[in-house]
Amino acid sequence: MRAYGRRKVLALAAGVLAAATACTGNSPAEPSKAAATSSATPSASPTPSAAEPAVTLDEAAKVFTDLTVTDDTLRAKVDLRDRPATAVDVQGRLAMAVDLTTGGQTSLTVASYLAADYAPPRYRWGPPTLYVPKFPTGERAPWFSALATRNGSPALLTFAKSDRWRLSSAAQLLPGQKVPEIELDADGYATTVAPDDKSVTISPQFIGPVHASVAETGSAGVTGGLLGAGPYTTEVAEQIASLREESKLAGYSYDSIFSADNYPVYALRTKDGGTLVQYSLSRTTSTKAVTKTAVDDGIPMPEEARWAIDATVLRRSLKLIETHQYATVVPPLKAPAAAHVIAHDGALTRASGQ
Numbered sequence: 001m002r003a004y005g006r007r008k009v010l011a012l013a014a015g016v017l018a019a020a021t022a023c024t025g026n027s028p029a030e031p032s033k034a035a036a037t038s039s040a041t042p043s044a045s046p047t048p049s050a051a052e053p054a055v056t057l058d059e060a061a062k063v064f065t066d067l068t069v070t071d072d073t074l075r076a077k078v079d080l081r082d083r084p085a086t087a088v089d090v091q092g093r094l095a096m097a098v099d100l101t102t103g104g105q106t107s108l109t110v111a112s113y114l115a116a117d118y119a120p121p122r123y124r125w126g127p128p129t130l131y132v133p134k135f136p137t138g139e140r141a142p143w144f145s146a147l148a149t150r151n152g153s154p155a156l157l158t159f160a161k162s163d164r165w166r167l168s169s170a171a172q173l174l175p176g177q178k179v180p181e182i183e184l185d186a187d188g189y190a191t192t193v194a195p196d197d198k199s200v201t202i203s204p205q206f207i208g209p210v211h212a213s214v215a216e217t218g219s220a221g222v223t224g225g226l227l228g229a230g231p232y233t234t235e236v237a238e239q240i241a242s243l244r245e246e247s248k249l250a251g252y253s254y255d256s257i258f259s260a261d262n263y264p265v266y267a268l269r270t271k272d273g274g275t276l277v278q279y280s281l282s283r284t285t286s287t288k289a290v291t292k293t294a295v296d297d298g299i300p301m302p303e304e305a306r307w308a309i310d311a312t313v314l315r316r317s318l319k320l321i322e323t324h325q326y327a328t329v330v331p332p333l334k335a336p337a338a339a340h341v342i343a344h345d346g347a348l349t350r351a352s353g354q
Helices: 006-017 057-075 087-098 104-115 204-222 234-249 290-295
Strands: 129-131 143-150 153-161 165-173 252-259 266-269 276-289 317-330 340-353
Touching: 057 129, 057 143, 057 153, 057 165, 087 104, 087 129, 104 165, 104 340, 143 266, 143 276, 153 340, 165 276, 165 317, 204 234, 204 252, 204 276, 204 317, 234 252, 234 290, 276 290
Parallel strands: none
Antiparallel strands: 129 143, 143 153, 153 165, 165 340, 252 276, 266 276, 276 317, 317 340
16 A cells, blocks of 8 residues: 555545545345446446447357356366376466456466466356446447356456456455445446546545555554455454564564555446445565574465465565455445445465565
8 A cells, every 4th residue: 555655545535534434234146147337447437329339248248158168177187197288288278377367367367376286276157147338339448247156156257358358357255245236227237437436435546545545554544434344454454563563572574565556446336326346456565584583583484375485484584465356335425434345355476585
């Protein structure tokens, strides 16, 4: 979060706090072929047209099937007894899997393959409920979202197109949460929310910085109350503060920083006038041995980072980088309340140290 600068956050928080007040989130709808509209970073709300939209419901359904089937095929473990696989084979599969992704999904995909010896867990997908924006013909960056069960649990995905379709975001719904009703037009398409939309308590373009601030400073920070308390917001801040103090007493320096980087943001208008926003954050955690005793003892390597660094202990420093993807429901300004995270997925994606 500090990548934005504290002054910018203070200015941002001052503006957002004026529009929101602190406050408080059901189980997913059955998959069905519905549709919706959203807005990625550069696009404003599309104007309905009599012409066929840039992305039809049928096309979105085909994209979902094609990409999930291809992804599953690439994840299948190669049995070396039946087919001698070379390093080129497995690395080629990773390259093809990466080419199916964009945004935060790219680093997560690379990490999932490297951490599992090029055979990451496979997914069983249920039929999707599609939320497809009615972008006008010629839209250069169309996208759509889909709600589907992944290994029996509901997940919210977003597919984006540049030269071709790729998976940009995937987050599993948290227990007890559901995707809110999306505003649909007469044709079954949804309404997008512009990045700078002022009709909601947090504009989509600010959700990343606000979330990063809350995850670092918790309810006591200038953005406290804008996002509801929970394991991906205030509880993270509490953990960071606790580990920072414990590390200092043991002769180490510790810090953990969130950043929205340049990840895309996707926003769908909900039926109550709010928005469902999908976005990503990176988290960088740094630990350094400060005292001689700490250097002698070293920094234990977390089990989840062993695939990236072949060591059990580092002497001087360790940097861990994670990628997290979220879906958050933001209330309308006419009924201000705290936004709340309804879906999350994330993993360690890089590690370095000495």
